[in-house]
Amino acid sequence: MTDEAFKREVKTLYVAEAEDGIRLDRWFRRRWPHLSNIQVQKMARSGQIRVDGARIKPEGRLTAGAAVRVPPIPDAVVRAPGEHQALSPADVAFAKSLVIYEDDLVIALNKPWGLAVQGGTKTTRHVDRLLSAWGEGMERPRLVHRLDRDTSGVLLLGKGPEAAKRLAGAFARRQAKKTYWALVIGLPKPTAGQIDLPLKKTGINDFEIMRPADAKEHGAEPAETAYALISHAGQRASWLALRPFTGRTHQLRAHMKAIGHPILGDTKYGDAVSAELSGPLKLQLHARRIELDHPSGGKLIVEAPLSPEMRAGFQHFGFEEAEADADPFAGVRRMR
Structure with missing residues (x-):
């Protein structure tokens, strides 16, 4: 053609x-x-x-x-x-x-x-x-x-x-189980939980950002994320598994910022403290695994090797891939 x-x-x-x-x-x-x-x-x-x-x-x-x-x-x-x-x-x-x-x-x-x-x-x-x-x-x-x-x-x-x-x-239909790996500033407490916080889009184009919003606010969209600690480098940084139950723009980045633990290397949702800790690191967010029904039947499970940018973060903080469970959210369900 x-x-x-x-x-x-x-x-x-x-x-x-x-x-x-x-x-x-x-x-x-x-x-x-x-x-x-x-x-x-x-x-x-x-x-x-x-x-x-x-x-x-x-x-x-x-x-x-x-x-x-x-x-x-x-x-x-x-x-x-x-x-x-x-x-x-x-x-x-x-x-x-x-x-x-x-x-x-x-x-x-x-x-x-x-x-x-x-x-x-x-x-x-x-x-x-x-x-x-x-x-x-x-x-x-x-x-x-x-x-x-x-x-x-x-x-x-x-x-x-x-x-x-x-x-x-x-x-x-939210049937795809997605697991992301993220390196964030600090050590979340509790070390596992779920974030149920609506988000609203503001700004345009390169200045577009998601911010927390009241559920009744015009333009607010429900957003739910589960997180679980995999490992941590003292109190400085943590390696988290993240599972979005909804699919809002920048959801994981906005939710981690909202609970006080922005993702390292995030120039849009980070702050001065995370920027200093990040140094030259790029965004430390990686879509590690997807599990869903295969179109022809059965289950499709795919895992992606770490990117060079994420590997640089792992090496900097001393994390090893072998520390992670295949599915840290086994048995975890949406809050609603």
């Missing part, structure tokens, strides 16, 4: 877990910043855009796992450099080097620190673009959830629309 033919193709994309509740028009603008509000409104009102087969208004809210019919998107007048170019052999090799598991229906990548999952106005190199390494059209894998740019670890892809729908549905 030529590049021009692919641009004209109608595509089906799936709403990521972290995008649950987002407005349709904003969902489109995040992916195609060059689109005007009028263009999105016209496509929605004419029925070109559909969600799970039904019409939707531009201001309609999307749910995680929903299938969005995306009509051919008009090109921007001024394109970001390299955004529409074919992948180079080096890009293809890099994409394939990230694979830690692959079968007929699923691909699991070990996403590196600093690589965005999806593109934006100033982001031309991202996972979504690299998926062309597997082909286009029906051959192209689908994203089913997201990780922050500076979070490393397991990122799942669905091969084909049906596999992607089933995987995304598992995330949307």
Whole structure:
């Protein structure tokens, strides 16, 4: 298929877990910043855009796992450099080097620190673009959830629309058991527990941040996280396992800051004390493990090796991977 033919193709994309509740028009603008509000409104009102087969208004809210019919998107007048170019052999090799598991229906990548999952106005190199390494059209894998740019670890892809729908549905129904590893400042007391604290998004673009909010506050979203201590370096720093039961933007980073133990290397949610302790360390947050139902049946369990950035943190504080249990949250359930 030529590049021009692919641009004209109608595509089906799936709403990521972290995008649950987002407005349709904003969902489109995040992916195609060059689109005007009028263009999105016209496509929605004419029925070109559909969600799970039904019409939707531009201001309609999307749910995680929903299938969005995306009509051919008009090109921007001024394109970001390299955004529409074919992948180079080096890009293809890099994409394939990230694979830690692959079968007929699923691909699991070990996403590196600093690589965005999806593109934006100033982001031309991202996972979504690299998926062309597997082909286009029906051959192209689908994203089913997201990780922050500076979070490393397991990122799942669905091969084909049906596999992607089933995987995304598992995330949307909170059936995926996700375990993150994080290095934080200080030693939490108690050393294990659950955080039930709504979060609200404030600011825009690079200045967007999640802050604690009252459950009744307009725009506040429920957010729940379990944590468990794995090891600690005296009172200075701790290695925690984190399990999000909800999928809010920056949830783990905002929750750890809220309880007074920001994640090391976090320039957005950290403070002066954590910045001093972090030194040159990058964000110490790693999506270590995902367990969920495989689209064809049975269980899918994938673990991602530590990134170089996380390994630097482990070496600095003297932590060893062997100290961790496979699932530190065995038997732990949501509070509600």
